[in-house]
Amino acid sequence: xxxxxxxxxxxxxxxxxxxxxxxxxxxxxxxxxxxxxxxxxxxxxxxxxxxxxxxxxxxxxxxxxxxxxxxxxxxxxxxxxxxxxxxxxxxxxxxxxxxxxxxxxxxxxxxxxxxxxxxxxxxxxxxxxxxxxxxxxxxxxxxxxxxxxxxxxxxxxxxxxxxxxxxxxxxxxxxxxxxxxxxxxxxxxxxxxxxxxxxxxxxxxxxxxxxxxxxxxxxxxxxxxxxxxxxxxxxxxxxxxxxxxxxxxx
Amino acid sequence: xxxxxxxxxxxxxxxxxxxxxxxxxxxxxxxxxxxxxxxxxxxxxxxxxxxxxxxxxxxxxxxxxxxxxxxxxxxxxxxxxxxxxxxxxxxxxxxxxxxxxxxxxxxxxxxxxxxxxxxxxxxxxxxxxxxxxxxxxxxxxxxxxxxxxxxxxxxxxxxxxxxxxxxxxxxxxxxxxxxxxxxxxxxxxxxxxxxxxxxxxxxxxxxxxxxxxxxxxxxxxxxxxxxxxxxxxxxxxxxxxxxxxxxxxxxxxxxxxxxxxxxxxxxxxxxxxxxxxxxxxxxxxxxxxxxxxxxxxxxxxxxxxxxxxxxxxxxxxxxxxxxxxxxxxxxxxxxxxxxxxxxxxxxxxxxxxxxxxxxxxxxxxxxxxxxxxxxxxxxxxxxxxxxxxxxxxxxxxxxxxxxxxxxxxxxxxxxxxxxxxxxxxxxxxxxxxxxxxxxxxxxxxxxxxxxxxxxxxxxxxxxxxxxxxxxxxxxxxxxxxxxxxxxxxxxxxxxx
Numbered sequence: 021x022x023x024x025x026x027x028x029x030x031x032x033x034x035x036x037x038x039x040x041x042x043x044x045x046x047x048x049x050x051x052x053x054x055x056x057x058x059x060x061x062x063x064x065x066x067x068x069x070x071x072x073x074x075x076x077x078x079x080x081x082x083x084x085x086x087x088x089x090x091x092x093x094x095x096x097x098x099x100x101x102x103x104x105x106x107x108x109x110x111x112x113x114x115x116x117x118x119x120x121x122x123x124x125x126x127x128x129x130x131x132x133x134x135x136x137x138x139x140x141x142x143x144x145x146x147x148x149x150x151x152x153x154x155x156x157x158x159x160x161x162x163x164x165x166x167x168x169x170x171x172x173x174x175x176x177x178x179x180x181x182x183x184x185x186x187x188x189x190x191x192x193x194x195x196x197x198x199x200x201x202x203x204x205x206x207x208x209x210x211x212x213x214x215x216x217x218x219x220x221x222x223x224x225x226x227x228x229x230x231x232x233x234x235x236x237x238x239x240x241x242x243x244x245x246x247x248x249x250x251x252x253x254x255x256x257x258x259x260x261x262x263x264x265x266x267x268x269x270x
Numbered sequence: 271x272x273x274x275x276x277x278x279x280x281x282x283x284x285x286x287x288x289x290x291x292x293x294x295x296x297x298x299x300x301x302x303x304x305x306x307x308x309x310x311x312x313x314x315x316x317x318x319x320x321x322x323x324x325x326x327x328x329x330x331x332x333x334x335x336x337x338x339x340x341x342x343x344x345x346x347x348x349x350x351x352x353x354x355x356x357x358x359x360x361x362x363x364x365x366x367x368x369x370x371x372x373x374x375x376x377x378x379x380x381x382x383x384x385x386x387x388x389x390x391x392x393x394x395x396x397x398x399x400x401x402x403x404x405x406x407x408x409x410x411x412x413x414x415x416x417x418x419x420x421x422x423x424x425x426x427x428x429x430x431x432x433x434x435x436x437x438x439x440x441x442x443x444x445x446x447x448x449x450x451x452x453x454x455x456x457x458x459x460x461x462x463x464x465x466x467x468x469x470x471x472x473x474x475x476x477x478x479x480x481x482x483x484x485x486x487x488x489x490x491x492x493x494x495x496x497x498x499x500x501x502x503x504x505x506x507x508x509x510x511x512x513x514x515x516x517x518x519x520x521x522x523x524x525x526x527x528x529x530x531x532x533x534x535x536x537x538x539x540x541x542x543x544x545x546x547x548x549x550x551x552x553x554x555x556x557x558x559x560x561x562x563x564x565x566x567x568x569x570x571x572x573x574x575x576x577x578x579x580x581x582x583x584x585x586x587x588x589x590x591x592x593x594x595x596x597x598x599x600x601x602x603x604x605x606x607x608x609x610x611x612x613x614x615x616x617x618x619x620x621x622x623x624x625x626x627x628x629x630x631x632x633x634x635x636x637x638x639x640x641x642x643x644x645x646x647x648x649x650x651x652x653x654x655x656x657x658x659x660x661x662x663x664x665x666x667x668x669x670x671x672x673x674x675x676x677x678x679x680x681x682x683x684x685x686x687x688x689x690x691x692x693x694x695x696x697x698x699x700x701x702x703x704x705x706x707x708x709x710x711x712x713x714x715x716x717x718x719x720x721x722x723x724x725x726x727x728x729x730x731x732x733x734x735x736x737x738x739x740x741x742x743x744x745x746x747x748x749x750x751x752x753x754x755x756x757x758x759x760x761x762x763x764x765x766x
Contacts, residue, residue, distance in 0.1 A: 045342070048338065049335060049338065049339055052331070052332060052333070052334070052335040052338050053333065053334075053335060054334070054335040054336055055333065055334065055552060055592070056552075056588065056589055056592060057588045057589070057592065058336060058428065058431065058588070058646070060417060060420045060421055060426055060428065060645055060646075060681075061644070061645055061646060061647060061648055061653065061656065061681070062648065062653035062654040062656070062657075062681065063648075063653060064653065065648075065651075065652075065653060069653075077424070077426075081424050083349075083421065083422055083423055083424050083426065084347065084349050084422070084423075084424040086421065086422050087349030087350065087353070087421075087422030087423070087424075088347075088348065088349045088422070091347050091348060091349055092349075095347065095424075147347075150348065154348065155287055155288050156285075156288060156348060156351035156352065156363065156366055157346070157347075157348035157351065159288055159363045159366070159369065160346050160348065160351065160363075160366065160368050160369055160372065161346055162346070162392070162393055162394035163391070163392050163393075163394075164385070164389075164392045164393045164394075165345075165346050167392075227385075230383060230384040230385050231385060231393075232342075232343070232344065232345045232346070234342040234343060235342075235343040235344070235345050235424075235425055238339045238342055238343030238425055239343065239424070239425045239426075241335060241339045242336070242339055242340070242343070242425050242426040242427070243335060243336045243339075243426075244336070244420050244426035244427075244428050245425075245426040249648055249653065251587060251588045251589070251590075251591055251592065252587065252591060252605045252606060252607075253605075255591045255592060255595045255596050256591070256592050257592055258333075260333055261552065261556075261592070264553070264556065
């Protein structure tokens with residue numbers, strides 16, 4: 021029971037750090053003004069165009085595709101698999117009476133999510149390989165850059181282990197997760213794979229708001245990508261720059 | 271000629287293996303007290319400079335969302351590592367955009383992030399030391415703020431923004447760059463980068479009128495400070511005397527003449543370039559930009575048109591309305607400001623100009639997209655107009671036009687190597703090496719299409735190319751202004 025209690029506590033702490041940390045960061049991004057129009061041109065001239073540009077950026081990694089095909093293919097495979105794996109995991113966090121259940125429990129969601137784990141490993145190995153073998157990428161890599169890949173690799177590998185090597189008691193595991201959600205703590209199966217998997221996921225959530233994983237919210241706030249190219253048509257003025265003008269007039 | 275080797279143009283463009291520290295010696299002259307004071311910066315390195323630097327960085331993080339987001343978001347994917355012309359020309363890894371950013375990011379992390387405060391080694395965070403400051407001074411003056419890296423970054427991280435921030439911090443602690451700061455001080459005192467006072471300007475323009483009259487038999491005017499003129503032309507001061515810039519200026523005058531337009535140059539705002547951007551100083555950039563507003567109000571013009579100048583067009587197109595607007599006192603039928611290429615293109619489309627393309631038959635041309643026009647501005651109504659319009663103007667003026675390799679034009683264009691405040695003799699080595707990718711692409715069209723001349727719409731590009739082309743076996747006369755081609759081809763009618 022003590023191990024279950026520890027994991028219960030760990031997850032609550034991790035969730036609080038993740039939500040509060042990320043929330044604070046996003047609010048900082050949202051509140052900091054962008055005083056000048058700096059979209060990388062050619063840029064869309066309408067709001068609708070900006071939404072499309074951002075969509076292509078977030079879904080297809082358009083700029084990275086232009087930049088480097090290898091990084092793009094490994095990076096895209098990794099992120100797409102991550103999304104598929106995430107969908108698959110939703111079934112462990114909802115009861116069958118949930119309105120999303122029919123979607124989440126679909127065979128296609130479940131099996132794609134299951135095998136996506138392998139694709140994720142391929143993507144991660146590719147990204148790791150570039151860090152080791154391309155001299156330019158090796159030069160710019162810090163220990164944290166390698167460790168982040170290793171962390172996510174370990175999460176994916178331990179997850180695959182439970183699907184294909186040593187099954188955990190999935191019914192108890194689901195009870196544990198639902199217990200977390202409904203503040204009704206339940207025991208956690210104690211086989212090593214599930215402990216490793218969940219422990220590392222909690223760690224990932226904890227470091228998310230203080231690491232380069234901030235690229236996830238960051239991309240939406242990047243002025244070179246989210247600004248409309250209309251500086252001649254519409255005057256763009258930040259609050260602090262407007263103050264420079266008021267000070268002169270008074 | 272110089273104590274460095276000009277890089278060799280390879281048959282195919284290659285990405286070099288990194289060679290650490292090979293450009294660490296490159297440093298521009300440090301600004302003196304006399305150039306620092308007028309800009310509001312301390313004259314020499316402050317005693318408590320570390321504290322001031324960190325405080326300044328904190329202040330800027332709260333004022334510039336881009337800086338904050340860019341410093342947090344980089345995942346070190348490496349997509350930018352082979353995109354900078356200075357890296358391709360020098361092999362110095364600190365000229366890879368991400369590594370250049372990291373010079374600042376590692377200090378940001380140390381003082382402003384949890385991971386950097388408590389686990390500095392893990393995330394590569396370091397204290398703000400004199401060695402770091404020296405590295406900043408060296409490598410943030412090896413960035414021309416051309417934004418090529420930002421095109422390929424999955425988060426749109428723009429190293430230009432980081433370089434500007436670093437230069438602003440260095441100015442705040444008293445380590446400014448002489449070239450930029452001396453020039454800005456000159457603008458405040460005299461009105462242009464070259465320090466040409468009103469009488470000299472008037473003399474030069476009268477000389478041009480005589481030359482054009484002699485050349486064409488037509489009395490084309492180059493007016494200065496004419497109150498009540500319709501159009502204020504703001505052009506880089508290099509246009510008043512440097513080659514091939516002045517041939518472009520002659521061309522603008524001929525176009526205005528052919529259109530029957532009333533126009534003037536202002537001695538108060540006799541400079542299109544705004545070096546306030548290079549040093550990342552909003553206040554100084556604004557002060558320089560306000561001179562254009564003052565001149566427009568004073569002369570009572572209806573429109574503002576900018577001459578051929580790359581970074582100037584960025585400040586004009588993207589920032590002028592912000593810095594010196596609103597321009598509600600000008601004619602609302604025209605965008606404020608307009609580019610001279612937009613103006614000429616419009617006349618061409620309306621059939622208002624008679625062009626004799628054969629006048630340029632002695633040249634086979636290609637076009638260099640200037641970095642800040644390409645990636646930080648627009649011309650016309652449609653995205654990408656900045657690529658189409660200058661080419662249409664060129665094609666209307668000559669019979670032989672060939673584009674360079676697709677990877678080296680449009681949004682992927684390479685900087686000339688002299689932009690962003692690097693166009694100074696004390697940075698000759700980095701300028702020559704940084705021109706390698708453009709020179710390689712030029713050589714290819716020279717061999718494939720017999721191209722003889724490179725046309726550009728930027729004063730810096732023109733000056734830079736006329737200086738560095740000889741290092742690569744070309745001649746300095748092979749760089750031409752776009753409106754020089756217009757000037758050659760336009761058929762003037764005396765009755766106009």
